[in-house]
Amino acid sequence: MKLLEERIARDGVVKEGNVLKVDSFLNHQMDTDLFNALGKEWARLFADCPINKILTIEASGIGIACIAAQHFGVPVVFAKKSQSINLDGDVYSAKIESFTHKKIYNVIVSQKFIGPDDHILIIDDFLANGCAVLGLIEILKEAGATLEGVGIAVEKGFQKGGQELRDMGIRVESLAIVDGMDASTGKITFRPQPSHT
Ligand code: 5GP
Numbered sequence: 543m544k545l546l547e548e549r550i551a552r553d554g555v556v557k558e559g560n561v562l563k564v565d566s567f568l569n570h571q572m573d574t575d576l577f578n579a580l581g582k583e584w585a586r587l588f589a590d591c592p593i594n595k596i597l598t599i600e601a602s603g604i605g606i607a608c609i610a611a612q613h614f615g616v617p618v619v620f621a622k623k624s625q626s627i628n629l630d631g632d633v634y635s636a637k638i639e640s641f642t643h644k645k646i647y648n649v650i651v652s653q654k655f656i657g658p659d660d661h662i663l664i665i666d667d668f669l670a671n672g673c674a675v676l677g678l679i680e681i682l683k684e685a686g687a688t689l690e691g692v693g694i695a696v697e698k699g700f701q702k703g704g705q706e707l708r709d710m711g712i713r714v715e716s717l718a719i720v721d722g723m724d725a726s727t728g729k730i731t732f733r734p735q736p737s738h739t
Contacts, residue, residue: 543583543717543739546695547732549576554730556723560698561642568667568695572605580717581610583739584665584693587715591690593663595619597656597682599649599674606695607665614663619656621649621678634684636677641670651681658686669694669716672703691715699733
C-alpha cells in the first residue's frame with residue numbers, strides 16, 4: 543500500500559538488530575487517519591471472506607484492529623498477555639516468543655469470545671518471525687474457529703514468518719513488505735505488490 547510505504551520511508555527509523563521503529567505513527571503515537579486507510583484496504587482485500595470477528599494481540603495490534611473492525615462491522619477480541627496460566631480452564635492459551643523483547647510469554651483468550659462458529663481475521667502491526675501470529679492460530683485451533691486470513695501492517699519480508707504462513711496455505715495480506723533495511727544509511731526497500739492500492 544503506497545500510503546503506508548511512503549509513511550514508513552518518511553518517518554520509520556531503522557535500528558540495529560533488524561528493528562524498524564514506527565513509534566511516531568503506529569506503535570506509540572497513532573495516526574488514526576492512516577489506521578482508517580489500512581482498515582479500508584483490508585476490508586477491500588478480504589471482501590470475499592465471511593469474517594465475523596477480528597483477533598489481535600495486545601498492545602500494538604489493538605488500535606489498528608479496532609479501526610479495521612469498523613470497516614468489517616465486526617467485534618475485536620484481543621489476546622491478553624498473562625503472567626500465569628489461568629487454572630479455571632475457561633481460557634485458550636498459547637506461548638509466544640517476543641521478537642522485540644526476546645522473552646516468552648503466555649497469551650490467553652476467554653472461551654466466551656471465540657468458538658467453532660467464528661470466522662476470524664487476525665490483524666497485527668508487524669510480522670517478523672511469525673511467533674505472534676502462530677500463537678494466535680494455535681488459539682483458533684483450540685477454539686475450533688475458522689481462520690479466514692491474516693492482515694499485517696508491516697511485514698519484514700527478510701524474516702521467516704510471512705513465508706512460513708503462506709506455505710501453510712494461509713492468506714496473508716501485508717500492506718507493506720520491507721525486503722531490506724540498513725541501519726547505517728536508514729534506507730528501506732519495499733517489495734512491489736501489484737494487487738494493492
Ligand atoms: P513475530 O512474532 O512475527 O516475530 O513478531 C511480531 C511482533 O513483534 C509484533 O507484534 C511486533 O509487536 C513486534 N515486532 C517485530 N519486529 C518488529 C520491528 O521491527 N519493529 C517493531 N516496532 N515491532 C516489531
